Amino acid sequence: MNTPLSHTLPVEVVVSDCSAADAGSLFAELCRRFGSDRAADETPHESAGARPTIWAGTFDTSVAHGTAGPMTASPPLSGPVKAELQGEPLAVERLRHALDEMFLVRQLGVVAGDQEVDVELRLESRPRT
Numbered sequence: 001m002n003t004p005l006s007h008t009l010p011v012e013v014v015v016s017d018c019s020a021a022d023a024g025s026l027f028a029e030l031c032r033r034f035g036s037d038r039a040a041d042e043t044p045h046e047s048a049g050a051r052p053t054i055w056a057g058t059f060d061t062s063v064a065h066g067t068a069g070p071m072t073a074s075p076p077l078s079g080p081v082k083a084e085l086q087g088e089p090l091a092v093e094r095l096r097h098a099l100d101e102m103f104l105v106r107q108l109g110v111v112a113g114d115q116e117v118d119v120e121l122r123l124e125s126r127p128r129t
Helices: 020-033 089-102
Strands: 010-016 034-036 055-064 081-087 104-112 117-124
Touching (some): 010 020, 010 089, 020 081, 020 089, 055 089
Antiparallel strands (some): 010 055, 010 081, 034 055, 104 117
């Protein structure tokens, strides 16, 4: 993201409870729609050891890439993905809308503050028709 931070609507996305491949697919799809601190072809890696792995990226929702309507089918996920979105409410709403177009989304929880919202989601692949 090469724009000044004051003009962006960033959302931090933290992904867990999934494979590195699923995290990579999710981030690649978000990079197609929004500016990010991640490269679209950046491949997440599993960490060694018994501790759970999480992946994080920041997405600028102030300017959307791609089309306004639904895009081509997202790559299927091998299983459910847990995603936590954190940012200004309008920014989180924009990113959530994009996720709704790509995946089946179930909201697990939400914590709202004065200036920020934190939303926990469960994402699954849409059935192929």
